[in-house]
Amino acid sequence: MIEITAAAQQRLQEILAEKEGDLLGLLVGIKGRGPAGFEHYMRFIGEIDKPEGALVTAVGELRIFIPPDNADNLKGSTIDFSAAKGAFNIENPNPAWVWPDPLAQSVQDVLTKQINPAVAAHGGAVQLLEVKDQVAYIELGGGCVGCGMVDVTLKQGIEVAIKEAVPEILAVVDTTDHASGTNPYFQPDKADPHHQPAKGGQAPRSPFA
Amino acid sequence: MTAQLVNAPTGRVLLLMATQTYRASAFLEAASRLEIPVAVGSEQPQPLAHLNPGGHLLVDFHDLEGATDRIVEFSANYPLEAILSTDDDGVVLAAMASDALGLSHNPLLAVRAARDKYQTRQALAGAGMATPKFQRFSIDDDPGEAARQISYPCVVKPLALAASRGVMRADDPDEFVAAFGRLATILETVEVSELNPGGYQILVESYLSGVEVAVEGLLFQGELTVLAIFDKPDPLVGPFFEETLYVTPSRHSEAVQREIVAETQQAITALGLTEGPVHVELRINEAGCWILEVAPRSIGGYCSRALRFGAGISLEELILQHALGLPLASTHPATPASGVMMIPIPRAGILCEVQGVGQAQAVPGIDEIRITIPVGRAVVPLPEGSQYLGFIFARDQTPELAEAALRAAHSRLNFIIT
Numbered sequence: 001m002i003e004i005t006a007a008a009q010q011r012l013q014e015i016l017a018e019k020e021g022d023l024l025g026l027l028v029g030i031k032g033r034g035p036a037g038f039e040h041y042m043r044f045i046g047e048i049d050k051p052e053g054a055l056v057t058a059v060g061e062l063r064i065f066i067p068p069d070n071a072d073n074l075k076g077s078t079i080d081f082s083a084a085k086g087a088f089n090i091e092n093p094n095p096a097w098v099w100p101d102p103l104a105q106s107v108q109d110v111l112t113k114q115i116n117p118a119v120a121a122h123g124g125a126v127q128l129l130e131v132k133d134q135v136a137y138i139e140l141g142g143g144c145v146g147c148g149m150v151d152v153t154l155k156q157g158i159e160v161a162i163k164e165a166v167p168e169i170l171a172v173v174d175t176t177d178h179a180s181g182t183n184p185y186f187q188p189d190k191a192d193p194h195h196q197p198a199k200g201g202q203a204p205r206s207p208f209a
Numbered sequence: 210m211t212a213q214l215v216n217a218p219t220g221r222v223l224l225l226m227a228t229q230t231y232r233a234s235a236f237l238e239a240a241s242r243l244e245i246p247v248a249v250g251s252e253q254p255q256p257l258a259h260l261n262p263g264g265h266l267l268v269d270f271h272d273l274e275g276a277t278d279r280i281v282e283f284s285a286n287y288p289l290e291a292i293l294s295t296d297d298d299g300v301v302l303a304a305m306a307s308d309a310l311g312l313s314h315n316p317l318l319a320v321r322a323a324r325d326k327y328q329t330r331q332a333l334a335g336a337g338m339a340t341p342k343f344q345r346f347s348i349d350d351d352p353g354e355a356a357r358q359i360s361y362p363c364v365v366k367p368l369a370l371a372a373s374r375g376v377m378r379a380d381d382p383d384e385f386v387a388a389f390g391r392l393a394t395i396l397e398t399v400e401v402s403e404l405n406p407g408g409y410q411i412l413v414e415s416y417l418s419g420v421e422v423a424v425e426g427l428l429f430q431g432e433l434t435v436l437a438i439f440d441k442p443d444p445l446v447g448p449f450f451e452e453t454l455y456v457t458p459s460r461h462s463e464a465v466q467r468e469i470v471a472e473t474q475q476a477i478t479a480l481g482l483t484e485g486p487v488h489v490e491l492r493i494n495e496a497g498c499w500i501l502e503v504a505p506r507s508i509g510g511y512c513s514r515a516l517r518f519g520a521g522i523s524l525e526e527l528i529l530q531h532a533l534g535l536p537l538a539s540t541h542p543a544t545p546a547s548g549v550m551m552i553p554i555p556r557a558g559i560l561c562e563v564q565g566v567g568q569a570q571a572v573p574g575i576d577e578i579r580i581t582i583p584v585g586r587a588v589v590p591l592p593e594g595s596q597y598l599g600f601i602f603a604r605d606q607t608p609e610l611a612e613a614a615l616r617a618a619h620s621r622l623n624f625i626i627t
Contacts, residue, residue: 119256122256149228149251149255152226152237154237155241157257157261160257161260
């Protein structure tokens, strides 16, 4: 289900050896969908933290736990470790624009077919993060962030198009965090590769969280 | 909170806003809360306009007749009930297009006069109001000769720029010549000349000592409803006149506040303004209240977030309700005191880092902090600049506490500019 490169296995074993307590293995899951694909998390867990129904697989001496609702979207992923960067990376071949929930998929289709091609021409990007209780949560990236007219794009464009195509959606909420460093208002030094936009959006964040 | 409309609008409101506006969010949120359909008229094409053609209109604010024709044409397909400008840029177009469509609005001549500080001075003086000595020059005039025609100290200002941009004090002829040249350079820039209907002209007024206040209000058939009087507790004595703190309610005596309101009403009448939002700046000294400017629009930047009415109604909700002839939800302040600090740019350079936002946010009474210039961008202070680093908002039990919170929060912020 998940592959772990030799470099990643070695580094994970080193980290595990440094940790205290009775640990079962590594929990790997999906924390969200970003412009560059799925965003992941990894952490070592004990028995108490094991998700109910977690899928278990073994890679070498390492046991990997996967939350059941993440299994399909992690299929075929590879965990790698770059000694040069000192960071893990998860290569996930599954498209982040495919959703199990038909309502979310309908919203995603509007973003993919109508909205993103148009905002891309202005250097922007719009990602669907979640659909919950008939509310679509989105994040804006690229040229949309910091633009004085972003609210016009949101209220007069994105919201109108989504509600028209998917009437079940009651509201569209922009979750772009303008105060936490995830957009150019607070973007750290541009030389930092972890904050360089990738494929029209933000770079994926480190999975070890 | 969602306010209930007594009479739902049948058409839509056209909001004229330049793409550099700070005001889009507040007006669109207000329209959304009130469920009022709006169209946005701006000077740049919007990426999703094709998905909602009734929600967007491309207009050139500098081609008033062409833009008016476009609005009239648009209204044939998407009927308009009101036209509002969110900032200075569109107020003349809003008046002209409203006139063409027979919509309630300020008279065009009144708006033109209010947009031009020289015409404003003429109107106020003509109405017998207290006015400093004023004289208009062209940037092509000889500043040395001009320096001999005026008295000192004086204030040199452009006819139409906002946010104190280009406004400078001169205490003697040498300072005047320097300020004149500096303002002429500002006015010669393309950006300014496109936005400045006063063209290449300079207004020189005798300097007024004293403290400043600002009045935020709504006009109903020429009658002023005061929504807030802001004190500006930081001294504004020059050489530049950087806006920083706005705190409401005013701590001036009731008598002084009555005089502020009376002078404001008199200025509005003198100019002939009749409908919609007004933002008026005054200076107060031992001789009384002096009008500095009367803007036929609401307060600029993000500052309106300092104002909430009733159960949390925004200023923009009131403006939209007024524009549609609907009853106002409430004009009573939602909190005992509130304020905003426009964070000044201390020096020119590149903004490299903003430190201390968390600590500033943690100051009791602080409502919100918004940094509005992205890290990595060039920052330009007054008199050439026209932006602020951001805005700090406070709400508290008294204006003294609100002001103290703003100052404390600002002291915790550190802007690294290189």
